[in-house]
Amino acid sequence: MDNMLLWRVFPLLTLLASFLLLFYVQNSSKLSHKECSLLPYQHYWITSKRIVTPQGVVSGAVEIKEGKFVSIVKEEDRHWNSKVDHILDYGDAVVMPGLIDVHVHLDDPGRAEWEGFPSGTKAAAAGGITTLVDMPLNSFPSTVSEETLKLKIKAAEERIYVDVGFWGGLVPENAFNSSALEGLLNAGALGLKSFMCPSGINDFPMTNVSHIKEGLSVLAKYRRPLLVHAEVQQDSEGHLEFKDGSYDVRSYSTYLKTRPPSWEEAAIKELVTVTKDTRIGGLAEGAHLHIVHLSDSSSSLDLIKEAKRGGDSLTVETCPHYLAFSAEEILDGDTRFKCSPPIRNAANKEKLWEALLEGHIDMLSSDHSPTAPELKLLDEGNFLRAWGGISSLQFVLPVTWSYGRKYGLTLEQLALWWSERPAKLARQELKGAISVGNQADIVVWEPDVEFDLNDKYPVYLKHPSISAYMGSKLSGRVLATFVRGNLVYREGKHAPAACGVPILARRKD
Numbered sequence: 001m002d003n004m005l006l007w008r009v010f011p012l013l014t015l016l017a018s019f020l021l022l023f024y025v026q027n028s029s030k031l032s033h034k035e036c037s038l039l040p041y042q043h044y045w046i047t048s049k050r051i052v053t054p055q056g057v058v059s060g061a062v063e064i065k066e067g068k069f070v071s072i073v074k075e076e077d078r079h080w081n082s083k084v085d086h087i088l089d090y091g092d093a094v095v096m097p098g099l100i101d102v103h104v105h106l107d108d109p110g111r112a113e114w115e116g117f118p119s120g121t122k123a124a125a126a127g128g129i130t131t132l133v134d135m136p137l138n139s140f141p142s143t144v145s146e147e148t149l150k151l152k153i154k155a156a157e158e159r160i161y162v163d164v165g166f167w168g169g170l171v172p173e174n175a176f177n178s179s180a181l182e183g184l185l186n187a188g189a190l191g192l193k194s195f196m197c198p199s200g201i202n203d204f205p206m207t208n209v210s211h212i213k214e215g216l217s218v219l220a221k222y223r224r225p226l227l228v229h230a231e232v233q234q235d236s237e238g239h240l241e242f243k244d245g246s247y248d249v250r251s252y253s254t255y256l257k258t259r260p261p262s263w264e265e266a267a268i269k270e271l272v273t274v275t276k277d278t279r280i281g282g283l284a285e286g287a288h289l290h291i292v293h294l295s296d297s298s299s300s301l302d303l304i305k306e307a308k309r310g311g312d313s314l315t316v317e318t319c320p321h322y323l324a325f326s327a328e329e330i331l332d333g334d335t336r337f338k339c340s341p342p343i344r345n346a347a348n349k350e351k352l353w354e355a356l357l358e359g360h361i362d363m364l365s366s367d368h369s370p371t372a373p374e375l376k377l378l379d380e381g382n383f384l385r386a387w388g389g390i391s392s393l394q395f396v397l398p399v400t401w402s403y404g405r406k407y408g409l410t411l412e413q414l415a416l417w418w419s420e421r422p423a424k425l426a427r428q429e430l431k432g433a434i435s436v437g438n439q440a441d442i443v444v445w446e447p448d449v450e451f452d453l454n455d456k457y458p459v460y461l462k463h464p465s466i467s468a469y470m471g472s473k474l475s476g477r478v479l480a481t482f483v484r485g486n487l488v489y490r491e492g493k494h495a496p497a498a499c500g501v502p503i504l505a506r507r508k509d
């Protein structure tokens with residue numbers, strides 16, 4: 001080739017190369033979009049005999065387009081069928097709004113070896129949870145400022161298989177500094193969380209009622225909630241019994257005596273003095289207080305009921321482990337069951353179910369709080385020294401269902417406690433219900449299919465061995481999970497890409 005020819009061909013070659021590059025880039029971005037979902041299309045219908053909607057359980061179909069519910073059609077109005085391309089027919093399986101778990105510790109960044117965003121959100125997807133809200137502690141650093149929230153958001157990017165929101169931490173260091181709290185809330189924290197007893201994590205110190213009052217007054221402007229771990233340490237050493245001159249540290253009853261119901265009661269007594277401010281016309285009108293993981297179903301619950309009757313903006317959650325287990329059944333040394341507040345006796349459990357079914361307990365959450373297996377001290381079985389926290393994220397739907405069936409639990413109640421009310425707490429108007437216009441977050445599951453949670457069962461949690469549920473038989477198998485229309489999980493398989501999004505609260509205007 002002579003020089004003249006080269007100069008004439010060169011621009012053409014460049015043009016050709018850039019076309020190829022453009023084609024490649026387009027093709028690969030299309031591919032990565034496809035990797036968000038196990039379905040190759042974005043517009044489809046799901047049919048089932050049991051679709052759980054806010055108007056009740058219906059037999060029919062829902063139409064999903066570009067991540068949203070665009071129509072819901074009952075079986076009677078069958079004319080929709082003729083012009084439809086893609087139908088996923090789930091027959092008798094239940095189609096429910098995806099679960100929203102407002103209390104999860106994924107420990108990322110900083111302690112990702114305890115769980116981490118990828119394994120935690122894969123487990124969530126496999127369990128029918130489409131959104132979770134991560135707690136500000138157990139990760140390192142704790143999420144107590146704008147900067148530390150940004151670290152967490154960065155750690156979550158492209159590593160989450162479901163949508164993830166974040167609570168910020170209310171601690172003594174920021175409680176009296178409204179600009180620090182506003183920085184955290186402006187950066188997208190969905191609300192704040194604080195402890196009334198030592199949290200077990202040094203960089204997350206406990207708050208007193210003055211800090212909580214301050215927190216509520218800032219939250220009022222943002223109309224976001226404060227979540228509180230309600231236990232106040234009482235002098236309870238006297239309750240411990242001696243056995244052979246020492247505490248029997250392998251006995252669950254020893255641990256139970258160290259955290260009696262009076263701790264919860266004392267905390268809630270203090271809390272209801274400040275929740276009065278959240279009433280209409282009160283100093284913190286617009287703020288809301290949410291008591292996490294209630295275990296005591298006696299005096300504590302009475303105080304909550306009374307405050308609600310008085311008009312306080314107050315809600316309360318409990319967790320599946322308080323509804324599934326009772327203290328009497330926990331074997332010596334089985335520290336998988338250690339959590340705080342502790343699992344109490346069978347009579348307490350019965351009363352918790354009663355309160356839930358009567359509407360006094362508003363919702364459920366997992367309080368999934370794993371750790372490295374070494375810290376559970378499973379060999380030693382020392383209940384006083386082992387890490388407190390129950391690992392459960394992937395199993396909460398079948399656990400709630402399996403243990404709730406004998407109380408006559410309905411599908412509508414499940415959706416209320418696990419989706420609708422949690423969505424409201426986290427202020428997610430487009431989530432939590434199968435309604436036209438909402439994001440298409442869905443779990444499809446088979447209530448009557450039983451399974452053994454053994455070594456052969458696919459568990460996506462980082463440390464399955466520490467979960468209190470391993471070894472149990474449950475009913476309610478998850479078939480498929482959709483997040484904003486993407487099929488992120490189907491029978492043992494996840495979508496290739498982690499396309500969950502960080503959910504950030506919008507700045508107040």
Ligand SMILES: *[C@@H]1O[C@H](CO)[C@@H](O)[C@H](O)[C@H]1NC(C)=O
Nearest residue numbers: 020023024025027028030031
């Ligand atoms: C484009 O994507 C398809 C798969 O969707 C693949 O088979 C093909 O090789 C890709 N082409 C380029 C140029 O990357």
Ligand SMILES: *[C@@H]1O[C@H](CO)[C@@H](O)[C@H](O)[C@H]1NC(C)=O
Nearest residue numbers: 145146177178179180181183
């Ligand atoms: C309050 O918080 C802001 C933002 O984090 C910080 O710059 C300031 O120093 C804090 N003020 C006090 C008195 O600690």
Ligand SMILES: *[C@@H]1O[C@H](CO)[C@@H](O)[C@H](O)[C@H]1NC(C)=O
Nearest residue numbers: 172173175207208209210211
């Ligand atoms: C809470 O602790 C702060 C110090 O961080 C203190 O100033 C305040 O008086 C305490 N409030 C109560 C009710 O103990």
Ligand SMILES: [Zn+2]
Nearest residue numbers: 103135367369
């Ligand atoms: Zn927790």
